[in-house]
Amino acid sequence: MNHYPKSIIKLIKSFSRLPGIGRKTGERLSLYLLHAPYAEAEALASNILELKAKVKLCSVCFALSDRDKCRICSDPARNRSVICVVENPADMAAIEKSGSYSGLYHILGGALSPMDGIGPDEIRLKELLFRAKSAGIKEIIIATGTDVEGEATASYISDSLKNTGIKITRIASGVPMGGDLQYVDQVTLQRAMEGRHGF
Numbered sequence: 001m002n003h004y005p006k007s008i009i010k011l012i013k014s015f016s017r018l019p020g021i022g023r024k025t026g027e028r029l030s031l032y033l034l035h036a037p038y039a040e041a042e043a044l045a046s047n048i049l050e051l052k053a054k055v056k057l058c059s060v061c062f063a064l065s066d067r068d069k070c071r072i073c074s075d076p077a078r079n080r081s082v083i084c085v086v087e088n089p090a091d092m093a094a095i096e097k098s099g100s101y102s103g104l105y106h107i108l109g110g111a112l113s114p115m116d117g118i119g120p121d122e123i124r125l126k127e128l129l130f131r132a133k134s135a136g137i138k139e140i141i142i143a144t145g146t147d148v149e150g151e152a153t154a155s156y157i158s159d160s161l162k163n164t165g166i167k168i169t170r171i172a173s174g175v176p177m178g179g180d181l182q183y184v185d186q187v188t189l190q191r192a193m194e195g196r197h198g199f
Contacts, residue, residue, distance in 0.1 A: 061107055082138065084104070085105075086105060087109075088109065111152070142157055
């Protein structure tokens, strides 16, 4: 890599620090930008700076937003009686893409993991409990992951809200569409059997 000028080496190192990008990809991106039109490189740099300057967390649900309240929390057409609890913004985006939900969200910013030092105070559980006490909340849908941490977080939320009179539900999980039963793991099959419903 020493055969490149310092400016290219610096950019390769910068790209290489990004998740999923190694030295070779960093080199490829750097060389692409070197030969790209100046306006394209300038637009990329400007977009990165704008991202850092403008994107923050929604003051209500903690989604990524470029204003105080995100577009979902600001939308009067959303069902304000239901809150879907997710671990991160990507989970919220996945649910939104499905088009199957029209309520509000609460983004925890992670899941409980005592082994990693992540307890209730390290994620946004207090904020969720505060929101749950707001007038008009009728249901909280827990959509945390199905791994050990996600399940522990779901149980903690359920236990914390059991005396509030709010309906607490968990998203269904089980055999994927088109899935072959012989390749589905035992935990997923068990959950699919336990969560079966009328036909």
